[in-house]
Amino acid sequence: MSDMKDLVSAVPVWKDSEPLECVSVVPEAPHTASFSFRAPSGALFSYEPGQFLTLEIPAPDQPGGVVHRTYTISSSPSRPRSITITAKAQADSIGTRWMLDNLQPGMRIKAIGPAGVFSNSNSSARRYLFISAGTGITPMMSMTTCMWDEGRELDVVFINCAKRPSEIIFRQRLEQMASRTPGLDLKFVVEDPDPYRPWTGYQGQFNQLMLGLMAPDYLDREVYCCGPEPFMTAVREALGGLGFDMDNYHQESFGAPVETEADQPDLDDVVLDSDTSAEIHFATSGVTAKVAETDTVLAAARNAGLNIPSGCTFGLCGTCKVKKSSGEVHMVHNGGISDDDIAAGYILACCSNPIGKVEVEF
Template identity: 60%
Template sequence: MGAPRQMWASAPWAEDEPLECTMIIPETADCATIAFRAPSGAWFDYQPGQFLTLELPLPGGPVHRTYTISSSPSRPLSISITVKAGPDSLGTRWMLDHLRPGMRLRAKGPAGAFSFLRHPARKYLFVSAGSGITPMMSMTTWAWDSGEMPDIVFVHAARRPADIIFRRRLEGFAARVPGLQLRFTVEDVDPLEVWPGYRGRLNQIMLGLMAPDYQEREVFCCGPEPFMRGVREMLAALGHDMTRYHEESFAAPAPEGVTVDIPAPAPVSELAFAASGARIASDGSETVLSAARRAGIVIPSGCNFGLCGTCKVQKLSGEVAMVHNGGITEDEIARGLILACCARPQGTVVLDL
């Protein structure tokens, strides 16, 4: 048997290095955890709860999909995502059917502000449904590995007990520390299995029973948008301080009557691409991403509403109007970076493309 290969590098992983798939671990039906490592042995530096954007080589051309990281940075030699294919899945379906150990993918990130490290508290309430459990698993693993498990009530909703992702692992944690309290609820039970947990859709009464001291807890929620909307409404009705509520979603946020001042489009706008020499006229109402596509310039994109940061590009000169959802930092904006999916040129804009 040969000597084990070097698995540790002196620097953290950077986006210019692809990720190599090392393991695919089945979780539930049409759901698996996919582990990656850096071929160089670089280690992974991120906050528990953040996400990655992967470039997937589909037959019709590469597509970009954003996935929350389910592993913890306390275990930095690898990084994992846990994916579940839905009826209309394209990228996730491709990964489950075709991705194999040894294959390499381009990735961007980690990114995102959804992490309990940004909101220190003595008590937390994690509420999730379906694959929304992944950032909660990352944060819970971090808490476990830290050796100082805080008081966490972990609420998760699933269709059936067999659909609860990470159930055994979470039960293993909870059986060994008093700080983690698991509260599962399912819509249907599995045949011939005793189910001691809650049954039915999560509701206000159930949530109050699961976490009677909810007023004292910092709340983190992730799941389908209708589920998160329901949780928001429940907590508001229960009188929770909603400044202590945080959620993660990869769907475009629903408008809630908030007015945003966006400059009127410039009468004449033009996008110039320094590297390719291409130029294209724009009336200032379309996004940089849309105009670039008309010019035949490919800018990778994921969410298309300013969250994932995949379409970040360098602006060399000019002004844009940009309203985003957290996919770019103020420091990056100060350095001239923009999100192509939500930036609109105001006059002549030159990009480093």
């Protein structure tokens, strides 16, 4: 064993002054593939699970003939002889589209990194909640694989959202891992099923109700989230609305992964304060109620003796929909109101909190 350790310590670590050589291209989902690389010198890769690489990709039609694109590493540092990124080409993709169409084993490409601070490698938490959408699954795969390889006792609720079941990346690999330990609890959410293939799992947009069903003990878990910005905003609002301690929340953006803690963006989420007052005027009834920001419009109405019809009180059924004629509210719903209704000024009273002065047509 000591001879093996001496051998590994004698092998150099890859530096980004050396190009990467592609060794495999594996299709994962529509327009999505995993690209694995080795160091031509035989150097090993050292990085933290969840970090990213920036690739320099040929682009003859672009200024300078190249584009730089950032990809989270989907492989684990516990397997240091190769390094893998997993990418999906969008309709307007340039770099990823070139890789899917042209990159083949034996070709070399320049890379910068690894870099990034989105990792659980320094966390002391024992229980995790990984929430991702689309290719945001890649850092979660890296972190989960690393813990698996290290023989750690897993306690991970792993949630991934995709448009269809066929677009769930790493599904088979994750199911294989989960079938060998009770500590990896997989939850998949899709917008629509694949044609002619029944889907019996969660369907729709990720929301508070799903979170409570998937991870009832979410308050006790360290949360890592990655996906498109609107998705991460929805996750933060769901957690914040349920009283989660956001000091235990970490996220990585699709568009702008950060290299240092100082580069982390400030999240401009609304934080409701029970000590901050608000005012709701129920115009039709002629009643004005002074409340705290943490009070919902529905609760304020009931306390004022008004009966706004309601059902679920979770923003799901839409029974309590009322028209807001002025002012601002913070609404975190679970699908009970359409975007068109919101644009027309309607709110769900059960999950809307007043900000300042608000007038409601009731």
